[in-house]
Amino acid sequence: MPHSISTSVRRKDAVAKAAGTMEYLADQFPVSPLHGKCYYSSISRGTIESVSLPELPEGYYIVGADDIQGVNRLHMIIEDWPVFADKEVRYLGQIIFLVVGPEKDVILDLHKQIQITYRELTPCITLEESTALLEGVQHGEDNVFTRYDIHHGQVEYPFEKAHRILEKEYYTGHQEHVYMEPQSLFAHWEEDTFILHASAQCPFYIRKSLVNALGMDKEKIRIIQTPTGGAFGGKEHFPDVLAGPLAVAVCKIKKPIKLVLDRKEDMAYSIKRHPSAIHIRTALDKDGRILAHDIDLRLDGGAFASCSAVVLARAVFTVGNVYNINNIRICGRVFCTNKPPSDAFRGFGAPQAIFAMESHMNFLAYALGIDPLAFRQPYLMKQGDPTSTDGKIHEEVMLPEMTRRILEMSGYEKKYQDYKTRPNWGIGLSYFFHGSGFTGNGERDLIKARIYLKKNRKDQVFIYGSNVEMGQGISTTFCKVASKALDIPIDQVHFVEPDTEIVPDSGPTVASRSISVVGFLVQKAAKRLKAEWKSGEDQSIIQDYEAPTHMVPWDQETLTGDAYPAYSWGVNVIEVEVDPLSYEVNTKGIWGVYEMGVPIDRQIVEGQIIGGMIQALGYSYLEKLEFSQGRFRQATMSDYMIPTSMDFPTTQCDIVDNPFEYGAFGAKGAGEMVFDGAAPAFGAAVSQAVDTIIDEVPVLPETLMELTDEGR
Amino acid sequence: MKDGKIRFTLNGRDVVYEDSPLRRLLDVLREDLGETGVKEGCGEGECGACSILLNGKLVNSCMIAMGTIHEKELMTIEGLRETEQGKCIIDAFADAGAVQCGFCIPGMVMAAQSVLQDAPRPSEEEIRKGISGNLCRCTGYDQIVQAVQMASEKGAGLW
Numbered sequence: 059m060p061h062s063i064s065t066s067v068r069r070k071d072a073v074a075k076a077a078g079t080m081e082y083l084a085d086q087f088p089v090s091p092l093h094g095k096c097y098y099s100s101i102s103r104g105t106i107e108s109v110s111l112p113e114l115p116e117g118y119y120i121v122g123a124d125d126i127q128g129v130n131r132l133h134m135i136i137e138d139w140p141v142f143a144d145k146e147v148r149y150l151g152q153i154i155f156l157v158v159g160p161e162k163d164v165i166l167d168l169h170k171q172i173q174i175t176y177r178e179l180t181p182c183i184t185l186e187e188s189t190a191l192l193e194g195v196q197h198g199e200d201n202v203f204t205r206y207d208i209h210h211g212q213v214e215y216p217f218e219k220a221h222r223i224l225e226k227e228y229y230t231g232h233q234e235h236v237y238m239e240p241q242s243l244f245a246h247w248e249e250d251t252f253i254l255h256a257s258a259q260c261p262f263y264i265r266k267s268l269v270n271a272l273g274m275d276k277e278k279i280r281i282i283q284t285p286t287g288g289a290f291g292g293k294e295h296f297p298d299v300l301a302g303p304l305a306v307a308v309c310k311i312k313k314p315i316k317l318v319l320d321r322k323e324d325m326a327y328s329i330k331r332h333p334s335a336i337h338i339r340t341a342l343d344k345d346g347r348i349l350a351h352d353i354d355l356r357l358d359g360g361a362f363a364s365c366s367a368v369v370l371a372r373a374v375f376t377v378g379n380v381y382n383i384n385n386i387r388i389c390g391r392v393f394c395t396n397k398p399p400s401d402a403f404r405g406f407g408a409p410q411a412i413f414a415m416e417s418h419m420n421f422l423a424y425a426l427g428i429d430p431l432a433f434r435q436p437y438l439m440k441q442g443d444p445t446s447t448d449g450k451i452h453e454e455v456m457l458p459e460m461t462r463r464i465l466e467m468s469g470y471e472k473k474y475q476d477y478k479t480r481p482n483w484g485i486g487l488s489y490f491f492h493g494s495g496f497t498g499n500g501e502r503d504l505i506k507a508r509i510y511l512k513k514n515r516k517d518q519v520f521i522y523g524s525n526v527e528m529g530q531g532i533s534t535t536f537c538k539v540a541s542k543a544l545d546i547p548i549d550q551v552h553f554v555e556p557d558t559e560i561v562p563d564s565g566p567t568v569a570s571r572s573i574s575v576v577g578f579l580v581q582k583a584a585k586r587l588k589a590e591w592k593s594g595e596d597q598s599i600i601q602d603y604e605a606p607t608h609m610v611p612w613d614q615e616t617l618t619g620d621a622y623p624a625y626s627w628g629v630n631v632i633e634v635e636v637d638p639l640s641y642e643v644n645t646k647g648i649w650g651v652y653e654m655g656v657p658i659d660r661q662i663v664e665g666q667i668i669g670g671m672i673q674a675l676g677y678s679y680l681e682k683l684e685f686s687q688g689r690f691r692q693a694t695m696s697d698y699m700i701p702t703s704m705d706f707p708t709t710q711c712d713i714v715d716n717p718f719e720y721g722a723f724g725a726k727g728a729g730e731m732v733f734d735g736a737a738p739a740f741g742a743a744v745s746q747a748v749d750t751i752i753d754e755v756p757v758l759p760e761t762l763m764e765l766t767d768e769g770r
Numbered sequence: 771m772k773d774g775k776i777r778f779t780l781n782g783r784d785v786v787y788e789d790s791p792l793r794r795l796l797d798v799l800r801e802d803l804g805e806t807g808v809k810e811g812c813g814e815g816e817c818g819a820c821s822i823l824l825n826g827k828l829v830n831s832c833m834i835a836m837g838t839i840h841e842k843e844l845m846t847i848e849g850l851r852e853t854e855q856g857k858c859i860i861d862a863f864a865d866a867g868a869v870q871c872g873f874c875i876p877g878m879v880m881a882a883q884s885v886l887q888d889a890p891r892p893s894e895e896e897i898r899k900g901i902s903g904n905l906c907r908c909t910g911y912d913q914i915v916q917a918v919q920m921a922s923e924k925g926a927g928l929w
Contacts, residue, residue, distance in 0.1 A: 068864050069867065069869060072863065073861075073864050074872075075875050075876075076859075076863040076868075076869050076876065077847065077856075077876070077879075078806070078809075078847035078848060078851065078875075078876035078879075079807065080872055081806060082873060084806075085800075085809075088801050088804070088806060089801055238817065238871065238906070238908075239811070239871070239873040240810075240811075285872070287809075287871045287872065287873030288870075288873060288907050288908055290907070320813055321811065321812040321813055321817075322813075528871060529871030529908045530870065531870070661867035661913075662867060665908070665909055665913055668909065668910035668913065669908045670910075671910060672910030673907065694812070694814060695811075695812040695814065695816040695817055695905070696814060700905060700907060701911075702902045702905060703898040703902045703914070704902045708894075708912050708915075709912055
């Protein structure tokens with residue numbers, strides 16, 4: 059029976075947002091004394107030889123590396139990304155100056171007059187060029203930002219005794235976030251404090267990244283989150299990149315400055331999803347059973363590391379997918395290239411990894427002449443099974459029940475048989491899982507989340523944490539968790555907008571951790587407050603993170619142990635018809651069954667599911683982002699196609715409850731996992747429709763035409 | 771417009787505008803008239819976040835120069851939300867869970883009004899077509915379609 063917390067309530071922010079009274083950053087500061095406009099490099103790789111700046115009218119400024127009081131480095135995971143390029147340029151779009159002034163027209167005019175002479179070098183565009191150290195190394199000794207190796211079981215021996223070895227490489231492309239609200243910041247000084255208002259996911263990340271550049275104590279840097287009009291990972295670290303130049307400018311000019319990117323700048327120069335190339339080599343015995351996988355996983359990290367190391371970690375720990383394979387070796391690397399940096403995007407490496415493994419399972423089944431669904435069944439993980447990092451699956455795995463449900467809902471089995479003889483129609487299925495929370499020891503050793511719960515004399519309860527509302531519904535679901543634990547009406551519970559001066563650091567809004575990890579702290583705090591409740595009095599509770607005791611300890615040196623405390627699970631089916639003339643793919647049906655512990659509000663979770671699947675179908679099919687001559691060819695919303703209401707049919711979804719002991723009311727992560735399965739299911743469906751193996755997303759009509767014309 | 775003044779009605783009240791006829795309607799609405807419910811998502815007529823009704827027709831205000839709106843009637847979300855029709859749509863969006871990050875939603879509500887004006891009992895196809903000029907990156911649209919259907923049912927007779 060579904061948990062009572064899943065019963066939907068009206069979102070707290072719904073009416074204000076629908077009625078247009080919710081003020082996003084650009085609405086709060088519609089008129090600013092000063093505007094900032096970034097000046098970007100116009101080459102992909104080289105050195106700055108000389109700079110010629112225009113004469114500045116009074117009240118106008120051009121701020122650059124020379125104005126930095128502290129160190130010209132943003133603190134992300136490593137400190138390789140400069141605030142302003144000063145000598146070296148690594149991608150077309152790297153910020154060199156910030157032009158500041160009162161009138162936008164004058165700013166644009168000054169912008170045009172800046173002249174820079176570069177000594178250009180040939181950029182590394184492909185993974186191969188990066189590996190070959192074209193024109194010399196750019197990062198470390200080998201252009202590899204991070205490398206992770208995993209060995210589970212043994213690999214040499216199974217390949218030696220294999221009856222057959224099958225291998226294939228899979229590719230995924232860039233993806234642009236297209237949050238509807240572009241990157242927006244507004245900053246000013248108040249006495250001795252730098253104050254930044256930002257549309258962002260991680261206010262404390264911004265604060266941390268600015269300490270270097272400003273050369274100031276973090277206590278004197280205050281970040282206030284503004285209502286965030288979508289993010290999907292695109293406002294995890296990238297606001298740091300804009301906040302750096304803005305902070306340096308405000309520090310120098312000491313006047314309020316607004317920096318809002320227009321859509322073209324945002325699309326051209328902001329971070330993107332990591333493209334991937336994943337080679338999977340599989341040893342099979344004479345009965346077609348998998349003996350071992352040997353996987354080479356490469357990500358294109360772009361020009362700076364940003365959080366590539368963490369994306370790589372999730373990709374590496376997820377690429378084995380939901381299968382218990384005794385022997386698996388994974389070499390994961392993320393490479394430096396001269397493209398805009400790759401960074402966080404919903405799913406965070408998992409969609410790339412799962413696309414590769416699921417497509418590979420289809421390829422193996424096809425090559426062996428076995429039904430792809432039947433082929434997968436013997437390997438599906440069960441409770442107690444080891445993971446590829448020698449950790450353990452602790453929860454009951456509901457995949458058999460989820461499989462039954464989705465087969466019923468979608469009519470997969472009959473359609474799969476029918477479409478064998480019906481040209482241009484296809485149906486595909488994918489399995490996937492997604493770890494909740496930070497990888498490895500991240501929550502325990504790095505994040506150390508803390509929340510406050512405060513009650514005032516009117517018995518109104520306020521939740522203080524740093525996790526932001528960016529559309530996913532946390533301002534409502536946190537309140538639901540607290541009100542349920544306190545047994546008081548939800549109207550009596552309030553979510554406090556994050557502001558680094560008043561909320562504790564409960565960590566970033568990433569990694570499917572907000573409800574599962576921080577929501578659990580909210581529940582614990584509420585339970586304590588209930589026990590101590592004194593009506594009519596001010597009360598406050600501090601709740602710190604405590605690591606679950608059930609886990610296999612994580613060892614960051616050997617990359618072994620439980621990579622995640624728990625996983626959310628899913629199965630998707632997609633049905634398509636391919637137009638035999640235009641090779642356009644019409645999606646005819648979308649089904650998903652999910653297990654994310656217990657959904658905190660069924661309607662909100664369904665919103666995540668539908669939104670995630672449609673975004674992933676855009677990634678699978680519509681969202682072509684080609685890189686050419688240092689730029690993305692799809693540079694505007696007119697030519698980078700995200701799904702409209704006409705592109706895909708209604709999504710059918712179902713949720714299976716499986717309470718998680720260490721999550722808020724049994725909840726695990728939901729927001730990212732819903733992105734993971736659509737691309738491989740779509741690829742599988744198209745593979746059947748055109749009788750070929752799809753090994754790349756997006757699946758483009760021109761690719762299908764070539765594949766069909768030239769044969770497999 | 772003989773005196774160089776541009777006169778129009780905004781949400782039922784008369785407005786006289788005397789600045790450049792080349793400015794974008796979107797900027798004038800937001801910066802001069804405080805109508806910040808009208809959002810700028812792309813600035814090139816693709817996303818629909820700045821949708822308003824101009825003489826009853828759904829348009830992107832980022833694509834409209836001030837010089838073209840003389841003697842026209844404009845309705846923004848600020849006006850629509852005061853009407854029974856607007857309240858009904860907004861309620862339906864909230865009840866259907868059709869609101870996530872919210873940035874595109876005021877424009878989407880304007881599109882919903884446009885759909886319902888044209889067809890008080892729209893089919894799913896008519897709704898999908900009617901809102902197809904408004905991009906939403908969060909919801910995947912199903913709950914928005916459902917919201918328009920709910921508004922149509924609950925607000926029967928309003929359109």
